[in-house]
Amino acid sequence: MEKFTVHTGTAVPLRRSNVDTDQIIPAVYLKRVTRSGFEDGLFRSWRDADPKFVLNDDRFTGASILVAGPEFGTGSSREHAVWALRDWGFKAVLAPRFGDIFRGNALKEGLLPVELDTEAIEWLWDAVDFEPDLAVTVDLETREVRAGGHTWAFPLDDFSRWRLLEGLDDIGLTLRHDALISTYETTRPAFKPAVH
Amino acid sequence: MVGADPKRTLAEKVWDAHVVRSVEGEPDLLYIDLHLVHEVTSPQAFDGLRLAGRQVRRPELTIATEDHNTPTDNLLTIADPVSRIQIETLRKNCADFGIKLHSLGDAQQGVVHVLGPQVGLTQPGMTIVCGDSHTSTHGAFGALAFGIGTSEVEHVLATQTLPQARPKTMAVNVVGELGPGVTAKDLILALITQVGTGGGRGHVVEYRGEAIRALSMEGRMTISNMSIEWGARAGMIAPDDTTFEYLRGRTYAPQGADWDAAVEYWRSLATDEGAVFDTEVTLDASRVTPFVTWGTNPGQGAPLSGVVPAPESFATDAERSAAQRALEYMALSPGTPLRDIAVDVVFVGSCTNGRLEDLRAAASVLQGRHVADGVRMLVVPGSAAVRAAAEAEGLHEVFTAAGAEWRFAGCSMCLGMNPDTLKPGQRSASTSNRNFEGRQGKGGRTHLVSPPVAAATAVLGHLAAPADLN
Numbered sequence: 292m293e294k295f296t297v298h299t300g301t302a303v304p305l306r307r308s309n310v311d312t313d314q315i316i317p318a319v320y321l322k323r324v325t326r327s328g329f330e331d332g333l334f335r336s337w338r339d340a341d342p343k344f345v346l347n348d349d350r351f352t353g354a355s356i357l358v359a360g361p362e363f364g365t366g367s368s369r370e371h372a373v374w375a376l377r378d379w380g381f382k383a384v385l386a387p388r389f390g391d392i393f394r395g396n397a398l399k400e401g402l403l404p405v406e407l408d409t410e411a412i413e414w415l416w417d418a419v420d421f422e423p424d425l426a427v428t429v430d431l432e433t434r435e436v437r438a439g440g441h442t443w444a445f446p447l448d449d450f451s452r453w454r455l456l457e458g459l460d461d462i463g464l465t466l467r468h469d470a471l472i473s474t475y476e477t478t479r480p481a482f483k484p485a486v487h
Numbered sequence: 488m489v490g491a492d493p494k495r496t497l498a499e500k501v502w503d504a505h506v507v508r509s510v511e512g513e514p515d516l517l518y519i520d521l522h523l524v525h526e527v528t529s530p531q532a533f534d535g536l537r538l539a540g541r542q543v544r545r546p547e548l549t550i551a552t553e554d555h556n557t558p559t560d561n562l563l564t565i566a567d568p569v570s571r572i573q574i575e576t577l578r579k580n581c582a583d584f585g586i587k588l589h590s591l592g593d594a595q596q597g598v599v600h601v602l603g604p605q606v607g608l609t610q611p612g613m614t615i616v617c618g619d620s621h622t623s624t625h626g627a628f629g630a631l632a633f634g635i636g637t638s639e640v641e642h643v644l645a646t647q648t649l650p651q652a653r654p655k656t657m658a659v660n661v662v663g664e665l666g667p668g669v670t671a672k673d674l675i676l677a678l679i680t681q682v683g684t685g686g687g688r689g690h691v692v693e694y695r696g697e698a699i700r701a702l703s704m705e706g707r708m709t710i711s712n713m714s715i716e717w718g719a720r721a722g723m724i725a726p727d728d729t730t731f732e733y734l735r736g737r738t739y740a741p742q743g744a745d746w747d748a749a750v751e752y753w754r755s756l757a758t759d760e761g762a763v764f765d766t767e768v769t770l771d772a773s774r775v776t777p778f779v780t781w782g783t784n785p786g787q788g789a790p791l792s793g794v795v796p797a798p799e800s801f802a803t804d805a806e807r808s809a810a811q812r813a814l815e816y817m818a819l820s821p822g823t824p825l826r827d828i829a830v831d832v833v834f835v836g837s838c839t840n841g842r843l844e845d846l847r848a849a850a851s852v853l854q855g856r857h858v859a860d861g862v863r864m865l866v867v868p869g870s871a872a873v874r875a876a877a878e879a880e881g882l883h884e885v886f887t888a889a890g891a892e893w894r895f896a897g898c899s900m901c902l903g904m905n906p907d908t909l910k911p912g913q914r915s916a917s918t919s920n921r922n923f924e925g926r927q928g929k930g931g932r933t934h935l936v937s938p939p940v941a942a943a944t945a946v947l948g949h950l951a952a953p954a955d956l957n
Contacts, residue, residue: 307812308805309684309784313923318904322556322569324530324576326637336925360805362685365718365784366921367902368620369528370636388685391720392620396636409805448652450513461638462539465646468508468516472544472648475507475518482741482749483520484608485547486587 293401294458298382299428300355302438303345304416308360312393315364315372329371330378346379350423358415359386364393364404373400383429385436387412398451399461403429405436411443431455494759496656497725498691501631501756505614507648514650520613522643524551524586525599526577527904528618532641533580544647546585550608551577553591554598555904559867559894562592570905584644597870597896600624600838604708605872607737611726611753616643621838621920623714627707628734629726629756631691634715654691654720655765658758661696663773668953670848671706672840672918672937674698675713676778678770680788687719690766693758694724698772704733705844712839713920716785725757777952779825780922780935782813787922789825791940791952797821816924817932818912825950828934832915833864833891833945834927835938837901840918841869843876845938849918850882852942852953853889859948864891865907867899891945903928916944 320332337344345351357376363386364372373396376384383403397404407415418439419425427438431452436443454461465472495503508516529551536543543549556570565571574591581588589596595606600621603609611629616622618640625632635649643649665674679686694710702710707724714722731750734740741749780788781795787810789796798810798821814821819828835841835849846868858864866886868874874896877883883893900907901919903926909915911930918941922933934950943951 306808308809309786311784311921311923313921313926317925317929318555318902321527321904322567322573324534324573326531326534336929362718365684366620366715366923368618368634368636370531370618370638373636388688390685390718391688392634392636392715396638399636399638461650462541462642462645465516465642465648465650469646471508471516472518472646476647479518479520480748480752482745482752483613484610484739484741486550486608486739487547 292399292458292460295401295403295431295455297428297430297432298355299426300382301351301353301424302356302358302415302419302427303351303354304419305345305357305359306416309362309365310359311366312364312369312372313366316369316375321369321371326374327378329375333375333379355380355382356427356429357381357384358412358419359384360412361387361409363389365390368392370396373397373402377402385412385415398455401455401458403431403455405429405445407436407443407445414441494762496758496762496764497629497693497723497756498631498656501612501614502653504612514652516648517614517651518648519616519643520548521603521608521615522549523599523603523615523617523622524549525554525619526573527555528637529580529640530573530576531637532644533584535641536644541645543584543586543644548647549586549644550602551581551586551588552596552599552602553577555898555902557591557897558906559897559899560906562895566906594871594875597873598838598841598898600712601841601869601873604628604704605870607734607740610734610740610749611730612756616649620715621712623719623722624708624712624838626711626714626721626723627704628730629723629753631721631723633721655689657687657690657692657719657766657768658764659692659694660767660769661694661698661772662769663698663771664701665698665772665775668939669775669777670937670939671702671709673775673778674772675710676780676785676788676935677775679713679717679785681770682717682768684716684784684786685718687714687717690719691721691723692719694722699724700727703844704729705842708842709839713785716920726753777937777940779940779950781817781819781825782810783816783922783924785920785922785935787813788935791825791950793825795819795821795823795825826955827949829914829949830862830916830934830944831913832909833862833941834867834900834915834917834919835941836865836867836869836899837919838869839920840938841867841873843873845918846873846877846882848938849942850885852939852956853891853946854885856889856946856956858890858945862945862948864945865894865900866891867894868896870896900927902926916941916950
């Protein structure tokens with residue numbers, strides 16, 4: 292996983308709540324067996340249906356921070372939603388609340404899910420709409436978002452923060468405890484099922 | 488939590504029994520008893536194993552099936568070459584890594600969440616994961632079951648464990664009894680509308696109360712299945728005699744002395760009297776009536792007897808704008824009686840409502856009746872075994888006599904990854920779990936309903952309950 296420390300970029304205001312992962316990437320793009328190149332599926336239905344959709348708006352070309360409404364990433368567990376955002380060029384998503392599975396997937400891939408309150412999100416929507424070139428900084432070291440003279444703190448547990456700062460692979464971390472896993476396995480009850 | 492208070496909830500007991508490693512400031516490392524695999528969310532995980540030179544740690548705790556991409560009109564030909572490659576990739580991965588696979592045409596093939604319970608692999612007190620959000624289904628047995636992403640699929644394949652932060656606990660206390668003709672689906676749709684799509688976020692939920700105890704395992708699975716639709720991490724129901732009778736004699740259920748030991752353990756899992764939940768919610772089952780959705784998320788629902796709501800009737804800006812957008816997408820006007828909404832397609836099936844009891848419920852409404860002119864009705868059993876059991880009872884004859892299509896097992900029209908899709912602008916009544924924009928096909932409009940409402944809707948051509956047929 293790529294490290295995440297501090298990122299400064301421009302932002303896109305996605306003024307919608309309940310952006311489920313079917314919207315982030317429709318199911319037809321999930322048939323692939325590869326792990327990259329999913330940017331063509333990103334918000335594909337909305338991009339096709341509405342010329343005014345924010346990702347079709349030239350003012351926001353090259354933006355790397357998505358600012359969305361509450362319940363972002365609900366629904367399907369598809370990690371492809373994270374891959375599509377990442378492949379498009381996003382480094383962080385800012386929203387008041389995330390779906391749990393999406394949030395977990397994003398943390399695994401180094402796409403930072405940043406929880407800010409509704410007031411901060413609405414300020415950013417208006418500020419970015421007014422000034423699309425506004426520099427927005429997402430600082431994982433200090434757990435802050437900074438833009439236009441404002442600073443907002445965001446919550447993230449110490450362990451997730453450390454993993455992202457170091458760019459560590461979860462499987463590698465877990466395999467350090469291989470002996471503990473083997474010990475646990477000796478304690479499993481005999482009635483637990485095994486496939487045959 | 489452990490040590491400080493000996494009274495524990497069901498979720499805490501199952502969690503504690505699976506902790507491999509627990510260190511302050513880090514997520515717990517949980518052992519996973521069963522890993523369910525399907526073709527869509529696994530190929531990149533197997534590739535990851537190959538790149539790192541890793542094996543599947545416990546192939547015998549892993550089982551796979553083909554469901555999302557498979558056609559339901561035949562068992563031989565996957566017409567879409569991209570879908571076919573994904574299925575062939577699963578077959579190769581399972582062969583290479585020694586994982587049992589129930590392929591298209593196999594007697595057990597079907598929707599992954601129907602497979603686990605039907606072969607008895609889903610048991611109380613287990614940890615169960617799958618790269619699919621509806622893994623919550625298995626919580627109906629008192630298992631801790633939750634959906635994961637592909638990175639986590641790879642992690643479980645390699646280590647049989649998952650690092651997980653300890654979730655909060657929530658009780659959903661369902662008081663009162665469900666009225667006649669009201670189903671588990673109506674109950675869960677009513678709950679989601681009450682609490683919203685984010686209401687369960689960060690929590691493992693336990694559904695409790697007499698109305699839950701009175702449900703069959705099929706009904707309980709419908710409830711647990713939709714836990715994710717209100718944001719819960721998992722949705723559990725304490726195991727009881729209903730659970731044990733369902734499991735007894737199934738292929739992977741314990742036998743002999745193991746069965747007795749297992750049942751004794753399973754009985755001990757129920758939440759202790761006086762155990763404290765972080766959050767509690769109450770729902771009155773006696774007030775629930777047939778319930779349908781009108782919008783584009785599962786929290787946008789109303790009693791069938793009601794009307795399409797006005798966006799300005801909602802409390803927050805976010806809800807008002809979401810309702811406005813939903814009504815535009817769904818082409819509905821505020822104040823329209825829900826019973827006046829005409830549909831083009833009716834879908835009975837999915838991991839929510841594709842089990843034998845669901846098919847019986849739909850068939851009992853269709854018996855001696857016919858699907859309305861211009862309406863297409865698909866009945867898709869959740870698995871090949873469900874299909875065989877339904878045919879043994881003659882349900883397929885009821886469906887075909889009524890003019891419905893009797894199809895092979897799979898996810899089908901739940902999610903628009905296989906040939907069963909809505910056309911742009913088409914409207915469905917669907918027993919599935921998501922009414923998201925385009926979920927059942929680009930431009931398609933979905934109303935979530937119970938199996939009896941689906942069948943009555945098919946007969947009348949507009950949203951309806953069985954009582955409307957008399």
